[in-house]
Amino acid sequence: MKVIVTGCNGLVGSALVRQCIANDNITHVFALTRKPLDEAVAKSPKATVILHDDFSSLPPDLLRQLAGAEGCLWAIGGRATQFPDVETYRRVQVDYTLAAAKAFQETLVPQLPEGKQFRFLFCSGKFAEWDQSKSLHFMADTRHVKGQVERELCEFADADTAKRFVVYCGRPSGILPGDAGLPAKITGKLYGAIDADRLAKAFVRVVLEGYKERIIENDTLLSL
Template identity: 30%
Template sequence: MKYILTGTSGFIGSEILTHCLSNPLITSLLILSRRPLPDIESRDPRIKVLVLDNFLSYPESTKSELSGVKAVLWTLGGSNSRPTPKGKCDEVEVQYPLALARALIEASKKPAEHVCHVVKIRFLFISGTFSVRDQKKSLWMLEEGRKARGLAETKLFELAEENSDFEAVVVKCGYVLKKDSAVPEVLVGVSRNAIRVDELAVAMVEIAVGGSGSKTFGNSELRSMGKRLLKERKER
């Protein structure tokens, strides 16, 4: 099946890429990028980099590439601790993912000849623990980014309600640590708002492949899933 990944040059996206390539159920991986990525594309024959001039626009020639996509792992944008540049929040955090989601829904209604059935699209949107869906709520810290990601969550769930072949999955992770971070495991657990990047990545790939229906995954659930999956891999 075909999957889409964004943000592969980022801290989280690069780790997700590694786990995507280790999953044999992912037979095709379409990476969206503003520039060619020859080093990434050469890593595996399943990878195809689709260079976009504008993440707000998907012309017909591009939409043909989107037919048959099973899931999207969206990692573009800011984080709870690293704000998106001022004035770019709505565009990057809200309009970019919504533009892709709408293009995928439109493409799914015109399946390519080699696609024998309509694929239910699963859209994983990486948000943050402190994102806020209530746009009227007063916030004292990182208000623009937190509300923008909350608005994106709301809009994606609305798309899911309007389109039976589209699932919205919101990933509300906490502070993401390096997988070899020196932070003691006990402190990561006690904080309840931290997760190691390999735990997050393996959990997201599992959700993308296995499905869940439209829902929100909190940091604790993501970490529990990630720890279990990583342990199972080591025991094989």
């Protein structure tokens, strides 16, 4: 299976690239990124690094480079506090994600063999909230925006009458780097934090095999 990965310089995205390269069932990974990746990825025969600046648009020449992809692991985003303002966060989290989903559904899905589905897995977050009018007491902007992405992705997939564009939304709680110290690991247990590589392995399994539920909560990700 050929898979697209985004957010490749981030904690989750870099782990996804590593796990895709390590997994024998992934034949190739297209690492779609703004910045160059480390030499180990760039020289891997299983990886194609594609530099792209503006994720609000995926032009035809870029989509041609992604031909044959059957899935996407979307890890662009994060928390609202990591962005200068909510408008920027919403543009990156909502607009970029939906633009890519539309481009992949229109261009890559028709290229697949008859009956093949394209699986799009969005890295969301625990407590993402679909109801944009609901008052939230913590991480409101992050939860509302991630919830908006989830809802709109699911609605987009539902509108595909051929059911060939399939959406999954993974909802990790805290995410720990592989070199997290003991204090971080102990604290992480209090809120169900998951190691980035363990999360990446779960995401790769979902993109390869699919899953019975569209929204995949943190406890499930820990068990995959």
